[in-house]
Amino acid sequence: xxxxxxxxxxxxxxxxxxxxxxxxxxxxxxxxxxxxxxxxxxxxxxxxxxxxxxxxxxxxxxxxxxxxxxxxxxxxxxxxxxxxxxxxxxxxxxxxxxxxxxxxxxxxxxxxxxxxxxxxxxxxxxxxxxxxxxxxxxxxxxxxxxxxxxxxxxxxxxxxxxxxxxxxxxxxxxxxxxxxxxxxxxxxxxxxxxxxxxxxxxxxxxxxxxxxxxxxxxxxxxxxxxxxxxxxxxxxxxxxxxxxxxxxxxxxxxxxxxxxxxxxxxxxxxxxxxxxxxxxxxxxxxxxxxxxxxxxxxxxxxxxxxxxxxxxxxxxxxxxxxxxxxxxxxxxxxxxxxxxxxxxxx
Numbered sequence: 551x552x553x554x555x556x557x558x559x560x561x562x563x564x565x566x567x568x569x570x571x572x573x574x575x576x577x578x579x580x581x582x583x584x585x586x587x588x589x590x591x592x593x594x595x596x597x598x599x600x601x602x603x604x605x606x607x608x609x610x611x612x613x614x615x616x617x618x619x620x621x622x623x624x625x626x627x628x629x630x631x632x633x634x635x636x637x638x639x640x641x642x643x644x645x646x647x648x649x650x651x652x653x654x655x656x657x658x659x660x661x662x663x664x665x666x667x668x669x670x671x672x673x674x675x676x677x678x679x680x681x682x683x684x685x686x687x688x689x690x691x692x693x694x695x696x697x698x699x700x701x702x703x704x705x706x707x708x709x710x711x712x713x714x715x716x717x718x719x720x721x722x723x724x725x726x727x728x729x730x731x732x733x734x735x736x737x738x739x740x741x742x743x744x745x746x747x748x749x750x751x752x753x754x755x756x757x758x759x760x761x762x763x764x765x766x767x768x769x770x771x772x773x774x775x776x777x778x779x780x781x782x783x784x785x786x787x788x789x790x791x792x793x794x795x796x797x798x799x800x801x802x803x804x805x806x807x808x809x810x811x812x813x814x815x816x817x818x819x820x821x822x823x824x825x826x827x828x829x830x831x832x833x834x835x836x837x838x839x840x841x842x843x844x845x846x847x848x849x850x851x852x853x854x855x856x857x858x859x860x861x862x863x864x865x866x867x868x869x870x871x872x873x874x875x876x877x878x879x880x881x882x883x884x885x886x887x888x889x890x891x892x893x894x895x896x
Contacts, residue, residue, distance in 0.1 A: 587621030588825050591643055591817075595631040595650040595716055595809070596764035597781055602626065602648075605841035610832045614825065622825060630762035631716030638663060638814060645818050645826050648677060648811045650716025650763075653877040655810045665815040672834035675810045678847035681865050682724035682804050685770060685778040685785050688795035692776050696801050697725045700777055701751030708775040709756045710766040712885060717763035717807070721779045722889050723871070723880060724805040725749055731803040731867050750893050770794070781807065783846035786861055803867035806848070 594602060603626065611622045627634065627642075631650035635657055638644050647664075649655055655675070658664040668675035686694050692705050700707050710718035726749045733741035760766040763780050770778040771794045785798040811833055818826050832838055839849045840858060848862065849855040856862055874880035 587623060588822060589623045589625055590645050590822075590826060590829055591625040591627075592646045592648065593627045593629075593634040593638060593642070593644040594648040595634065596628050596762035597717070597767075597784055598648055599626070599628050599764075600787065601842050601845035601847065605844060606833070606838050609837055609841060610829055613832065613837075614828065622829075628764070630710070630714040630718075633714045633761065643817050644814050645822065646811065646830065647814055648809060650807065650809055651719060651877060652808070652810050652871070653881055654716060655812045656877070658812060658814065663814050663816045664812045666813055668810055668812040671811070671830065673850045675812070676808045676850045677811045677833055678839075678842045678850045679806045679808045680781045680783050680847050681806050681863070681868065682721055682779060682801075683782045683785055683863070684799040684801065685780060685788070686797050686799055687776060688797060690797055690799070694777055694799055696799075697728050697752065697779075697804075698748050700725075700755060700779070701748065702755075704776075705755045706757045706776045707752065707755045708758050708760070708766050708769050708778045709753075710763050710780075711759040711761055712889065714761040715763055715766075717766075717781060718759075719881070719885050720781075720805060720807040722749070723874065723884060724779065724801070725752055726884060726888060727805055727869055727873055728801055728803040728867075731869055731873070735803075735867065746888060746892060749889065750896070753893050770796075782863060786846040789861075798863070800863045800865065803869065804865060805873075806865075806868055806870050808871060809850070 592602065607624045614620060614622045631654050634647060635649065635654040638647060638658060639661055647658065655664065655668060684694060684697070684700065686692065692702060694700060694705070709721060712718040712722060726745045729745035729748045730740040730742065733739065733744055757775060758769060760769055763784060766778055767780060767784050767788065769775065771788065782798070788794050788796060811830065813826060813830060834851050836852070839851055839855050843849055843855050843859050846859065846862065871877060871880055874884060
């Protein structure tokens with residue numbers, strides 16, 4: 551059994567201070583382009599790297615150069631959503647945060663780092679989304695077809711850490727909520743006992759809890775474990791490289807994660823504000839949304855764009871965070887009340 555993910559709260563104040571200083575010393579800092587250009591620092595949850603660096607950044611830089619004659623550079627840092635939120639709260643100079651869960655945006659707002667209302671952005675600030683799936687070894691030797699099969703004897707499951715990873719929290723909601731959705735479809739009522747029993751049985755098979763979804767994928771790619779619950783796009787990116795023989799299993803019912811983008815207002819100077827705001831608007835442009843779809847996200851503003859990527863799976867019974875009443879209820883009731891208190895601690 552993995553150690554409690556919440557044991558970190560027992561660290562002494564001195565240890566936390568030392569960790570904070572060490573982390574801050576290693577984080578990227580914004581730099582001005584020597585040619586008189588601008589630099590935007592973006593902190594993003596772990597699986598954004600490919601889409602931003604290969605498509606979105608170059609697209610915006612070319613647009614700004616064409617329209618204003620000024621070069622725009624980007625500094626990026628990618629980690630688990632909870633981790634990058636904590637880093638910003640500790641003082642790193644991020645201009646923009648793209649987060650895995652809305653709860654992290656709320657944390658930044660409550661601490662005064664975000665003062666503007668991201669919900670006034672297109673699609674209420676949700677940039678893109680993706681369903682949660684299961685990755686298994688080529689040939690599916692463990693016979694995994696849905697989330698409950700992860701509880702089979704002998705299955706070794708990799709699952710990111712819900713303390714540091716927003717993706718891990720989505721995964722918990724996917725597995726638990728899947729049984730609620732299916733039972734309600736079957737009988738007209740949500741079987742919470744069945745959902746809890748399934749989640750407990752699955753968690754007994756977890757052999758590793760990496761700090762982010764990308765770290766979990768890396769472990770799986772090295773041959774560790776039999777299965778991994780993760781974002782659909784991670785599986786599709788792995789298939790694209792062809793380096794790891796694997797298969798993507800689409801659960802019968804699964805959640806779509808939704809990812810907000812926010813300006814870290816406290817860190818944005820007046821002279822940089824126009825380009826930061828322009829980049830935020832660009833993120834929801836058709837050009838940028840097509841770039842996200844190319845890299846296997848679902849569009850946050852125009853579902854029709856998803857038709858551009860034929861590899862995106864059809865989900866039989868999809869649900870979203872609203873199924874649980876939003877993050878204000880999902881985190882205390884499911885992540886803490888169900889997972890932490892009734893699954894992990896027991």
